[in-house]
Amino acid sequence: MKILVPVKRAIDSNVKARVKSDQTGVDLANVKMSMNPFCEIAVEEAVRIKEKGLAEEIVAVSIGPIQAQETIRTSLAMGADRGILIQTDADPEPLEVAKLLKAVALAESPDLILMGKQAIDGDNNAVGQMLSALLGWPQATFASKIELTATSVTVAREVDGGLQTLELALPAVVTADLRLNEPRYASLPNIMKAKKKTIDIKTPDDFGGLGAPHLTVLKVTEPPKRVGGVKLESAGDLVNKLKTEAGVL
Amino acid sequence: MAVLVVADHDNASLKDNTHKTVTAALALSPDVDVLIAGSGVAAVAAAAAKITGVRKVLTAESEGLGKQIAEDLTACVIPLMAGYDAVMSPATSVGKNFMPRIAALLDVAPISEIIEVVDADTFVRPIYAGNALETVKSSDAKKVITVRATAFKAAEEGGSASVETVASGADAAGTKFVSDEIVKSDRPELAGAKIVVSGGRAMGSAEEFHRVIEPLADRLGAAVGASRAAVDAGYAPNDYQVGQTGKVVAPQLYVAIGISGAIQHLAGMKDSKVIVAINKDADAPIFQVADYGLVGDYKTIVPELMDALSAALK
Ligand SMILES: Cc1cc2nc3c(=O)[nH]c(=O)nc-3n(C[C@H](O)[C@H](O)[C@H](O)COP(=O)(O)OP(=O)(O)OC[C@H]3O[C@@H](n4cnc5c(N)ncnc54)[C@H](O)[C@@H]3O)c2cc1C
Ligand SMILES: Nc1ncnc2c1ncn2[C@@H]1O[C@H](COP(=O)(O)O)[C@@H](O)[C@H]1O
Numbered sequence: 001m002k003i004l005v006p007v008k009r010a011i012d013s014n015v016k017a018r019v020k021s022d023q024t025g026v027d028l029a030n031v032k033m034s035m036n037p038f039c040e041i042a043v044e045e046a047v048r049i050k051e052k053g054l055a056e057e058i059v060a061v062s063i064g065p066i067q068a069q070e071t072i073r074t075s076l077a078m079g080a081d082r083g084i085l086i087q088t089d090a091d092p093e094p095l096e097v098a099k100l101l102k103a104v105a106l107a108e109s110p111d112l113i114l115m116g117k118q119a120i121d122g123d124n125n126a127v128g129q130m131l132s133a134l135l136g137w138p139q140a141t142f143a144s145k146i147e148l149t150a151t152s153v154t155v156a157r158e159v160d161g162g163l164q165t166l167e168l169a170l171p172a173v174v175t176a177d178l179r180l181n182e183p184r185y186a187s188l189p190n191i192m193k194a195k196k197k198t199i200d201i202k203t204p205d206d207f208g209g210l211g212a213p214h215l216t217v218l219k220v221t222e223p224p225k226r227v228g229g230v231k232l233e234s235a236g237d238l239v240n241k242l243k244t245e246a247g248v249l
Numbered sequence: 250m251a252v253l254v255v256a257d258h259d260n261a262s263l264k265d266n267t268h269k270t271v272t273a274a275l276a277l278s279p280d281v282d283v284l285i286a287g288s289g290v291a292a293v294a295a296a297a298a299k300i301t302g303v304r305k306v307l308t309a310e311s312e313g314l315g316k317q318i319a320e321d322l323t324a325c326v327i328p329l330m331a332g333y334d335a336v337m338s339p340a341t342s343v344g345k346n347f348m349p350r351i352a353a354l355l356d357v358a359p360i361s362e363i364i365e366v367v368d369a370d371t372f373v374r375p376i377y378a379g380n381a382l383e384t385v386k387s388s389d390a391k392k393v394i395t396v397r398a399t400a401f402k403a404a405e406e407g408g409s410a411s412v413e414t415v416a417s418g419a420d421a422a423g424t425k426f427v428s429d430e431i432v433k434s435d436r437p438e439l440a441g442a443k444i445v446v447s448g449g450r451a452m453g454s455a456e457e458f459h460r461v462i463e464p465l466a467d468r469l470g471a472a473v474g475a476s477r478a479a480v481d482a483g484y485a486p487n488d489y490q491v492g493q494t495g496k497v498v499a500p501q502l503y504v505a506i507g508i509s510g511a512i513q514h515l516a517g518m519k520d521s522k523v524i525v526a527i528n529k530d531a532d533a534p535i536f537q538v539a540d541y542g543l544v545g546d547y548k549t550i551v552p553e554l555m556d557a558l559s560a561a562l563k
Contacts, residue, residue, distance in 0.1 A: 016512055017377035026381050038494075094349070095358050118494060123376050124361045125345050129319065130353035138423035139319055141346050144487065154427065158487045159342040160440070160496070161259075161431040164316075169423035178477060178494060179487060214358035218371065218384040226519055229540035231531070235553035238525065238541055239561045246523045246540065248444070248502040249469075249561065 001055040001150070003046045004110035005080065006101055006131075007039040007062050009071040010121045017121075023219040026121075035071045038116025040078075041176040044183040045146060046114050047079035054148050055112075057081050061104050063097055065089050069199055076194035077186035083199035086207060094122070096211055098130035103207035105135055110171060112153060117142050117175040128175035138168035144179040250334035250369065251280040251304075255326060255348075256297055257339045260287045260315055263296040265441045266339035268403035273396045274337050275302050275404070276366035282307060282333075284415070286325050288315025298410040306410050311417035316426045322347040324418030327354055330391060340395040340497075341440075348395050357389035362497075364400035378493040378516040398440070399499035399520060432486055439489065442472035444502045445518070447491055450478035451507020451528075451547060458484040461551050462506065468558050474498065474518075476508045492517035506547050510535025527551070 011017060012032040020027045035043075046058045060075035061084040062068040072083035086100055105113060118125040132139035140155035144163065147154040154167045158177045168174075186194070204210040232238050243249045252274040257266040267283065274281045282305045283297045290308055297306045307329070313321030322343075326336060336351060338344035340362045352359035364382070365373035371386045372394065439445065446469060448462040458479065466473045475485035477492060491498055493516035503521035508514060510526070510533055518524070519538050526539035527547050536542045543550050 011377065013513070017380040019381045026377055093358050095353065095356070098353055120493065121377055123378070123493065124349075124359070126349035126352070126359050126361060129346065129349035130359070132319075133323065133350035133353040138421065139346075139350075140424075141319070142342065157342075160488055161429075162486065162488050163430040165427040165429075166318075167425040167427050172423065177487075179481065214389050215360070215385045215387055218386055220376075221382050221384070223375065223379055223382050223519075226524075226538045228537045229524075229542065231536070231542040231544055234557075235543065235550055236557045238543060238554065239557040241541055242502065242523070242525070243561055246502075248523050249558075 001112070002057045002059065002108070002110045003049065003055050004105060004108055004113045005039070005042050005046050005058060005060050005075065006113070006115045006127070007043060007060050007071050007075050008036040008116070008119045009033055009062065009064050009068040010036040010119050013037050013120055019220055019222045023221055025217070025220050033067070035074050036116050036119045038118055038176050040183040041178070041180050042114045042116050043075045043078050043080060044181045045176060048181065049148055050079065059084065059108055059110070061086070061101065063088060063092060063100055072199050073194055074186065076197045077191045078184060079190070082197055085199055085201050086204055087201055088204050088210060090210060092210060093213055093215060094124050094126040094130060095214065097127050098134055099211070100204060100207045101127070101131050102134045105131070112148070112170060113173045115173070115175050117177050128173055132173040135173070138172045140166045140168055140172070141175040142177040143174050144177050146174060146180065250278045251282065251332065252278045252335045252337060253329060253333040254281060254283045255322070255336065255338040255344070256283050256285050256293070257341050257343065258285060258287060258290065258293045260289055260293065263293045265403055266341060266398040267297065268300055269398040269401040270337055270339045270396045271300050271302060271404040272401040273363065273366055277335055277369050280304050284309065284326065284329065286314045286322055288312060294412045298412055299406040299408055301405045301408045303408055303410045306412045307415045308412060309415050309417045311420065313420050313426070314417055317343045318421050318424055318426060319347040319350060320421030320424050321418065323350040323354065325416070326351055328418065329415060330355060334390070335392040335394060337394045337396055339398045344395045348393055352393035355391050355393065357391055357393055358387060360385065360387060360392065360394045362395055362397045364397050378512050379519065380512065397497060399497055432488060436466060437470070437472045439472040439474055439496050439498060442498070442500050444469045444471035445474045445498050445500045446471045446504045446506070447474035447476065447508060448479055448485065448506050449476040449508030450482065452479060452484050455484045461547065465551055465555060468555060476514050505535050506551065508535055509533050510538065
């Protein structure tokens with residue numbers, strides 16, 4: 001069994017994004033970047049599957065600038081076996097990412113693609129579903145539990161009312177939610193070992209090329225600011241305010 | 250141009266998210282049809298036909314649609330798209346699950362969780378956990394859009410659209426439904442509730458969460474929410490999570506108890522009309538967005554609040 005894990009380099013989840021004053025985007029200069037947290041969960045799950053003896057190889061793939069090698073390197077330190085970087089400075093839309101990943105999947109023929117449900121920069125929550133549709137492979141998004149056999153994967157999914165469980169025939173696409181696992185920190189020996197693992201550096205043209213964007217960002221603005229209110233002395237004051245001032249009771 | 254709205258429902262009843270999405274759709278075009286894809290949906294279709302501004306209601310039924318399986322919804326919607334310039338659905342766990350598939354198969358860029366329609370090609374959507382708003386213009390002939398329902402007013406009822414049946418499409422070949430574990434509750438649904446009471450890590454245990462948060466919610470007729478920390482620790486079920494990667498709520502009143510106010514949590518509730526925070530740390534970031542704050546131990550404040558509410562709501 002082979003598992004493909006697409007990983008994205010994104011703003012660190014502890015950093016508060018700031019809008020550029022010229023409204024052209026979010027200021028990422030000198031901002032800490034990390035592996036998107038949901039991708040980390042996907043890598044961790046793949047590694048656990050391998051540790052259980054259910055998979056032989058884990059391939060991490062990232063589409064992004066040369067620095068995305070660090071993201072792949074982190075995956076390798078967590079336990080992935082090798083990496084592919086599709087290097088581009090364009091920030092491709094989910095549709096283009098899904099098309100490139102489809103080409104990677106056809107070249108690598110994994111049995112399972114495990115990925116994040118959402119990248120915390122664009123908050124699109126789209127690539128996994130699009131990849132599944134383009135490949136014609138079954139999908140299970142928002143996974144909170146995964147059980148794998150040689151021919152199928154059973155996935156408990158976090159849905160609005162609770163949980164839904166699906167069984168997918170392999171090959172399939174599964175996207176990870178928060179509760180799937182708690183990713184490990186790579187140990188120092190594993191970080192050293194990861195330095196010896198290979199990362200193939202490719203271009204979009206190696207995988208069918210990058211199409212023109214479909215969306216133009218006209219501007220990026222700050223959301224309306226909420227101003228903090230008052231601190232009250234007692235619960236009685238609060239109820240009074242909610243009734244008379246705010247009118248919400 | 251015409252817009253297809255894929256409705257939010259549970260086969261038994263139509264959800265208010267649908268009315269809100271119809272409002273967003275009407276900002277694109279006066280020709281709005283609503284698709285009810287499910288199983289045993291006659292009553293849902295009748296309810297949708299009453300939404301003011303809806304031209305036509307379409308129903309499609311199959312077992313897979315009844316379970317809202319993404320592949321089945323896709324197979325149902327794709328052939329219909331020959332007759333529409335846009336498809337919209339609320340950004341629920343169902344909408345998020347199947348809509349990007351529609352976009353991929355139509356070879357268009359999906360537009361996720363819009364909060365404003367600027368014109369027929371231009372939309373505003375939050376990015377980076379709501380710390381930035383992006384205005385995007387789409388060059389696609391057909392648009393695939395999920396809608397953050399809390400940002401739109403619900404369309405009124407008073408119409409009487411016709412209802413017709415459409416093909417359900419092929420069943421998903423590789424996906425088998427196994428089970429649903431849907432939490433039944435008499436409380437209002439989190440997404441549409443007028444008041445939400447949420448508990449955080451401070452609760453310390455599931456028992457404490459039940460003991461403190463639920464009675465207060467019931468006294469207020471509120472839905473119950475939670476922070477990720479409370480859900481991860483097992484104090485509350487996953488569908489209670491409010492935030493960037495959970496549910497987005499915008500009630501009249503949001504009460505955060507023992508929640509610090511991390512950016513990911515704020516992303517899910519900062520559009521509430523009135524925010525109340527109860528936290529023992531006067532510097533907790535939640536106070537920066539709260540209209541009213543009480544600094545102190547929830548163990549003393551919540552019982553006082555219960556008493557004050559009993560007196561006031563008599
Ligand atoms: C990718 C990603 C996605 C995330 N998505 C979400 C999301 O959707 N929703 C979400 O909520 N979080 C999300 N988080 C997590 C978020 O970053 C915070 O970790 C989480 O919101 C913290 O929860 P909390 O406020 O309950 O806990 P804490 O931050 O630990 O805060 C507990 C608070 O309780 C107060 N307190 C303690 N004891 C008492 C007492 N006796 N009386 C009164 N107050 C007390 C403390 O002062 C403190 O402020 C996400 C994180 C990541 C990385
Ligand atoms: N540039 C990228 N490179 C590799 N994987 C990506 C990239 N963008 C998105 N993904 C994958 O798609 C998931 C969902 O991202 P999104 O749909 O953009 O929110 C991420 O968690 C990744 O697994």
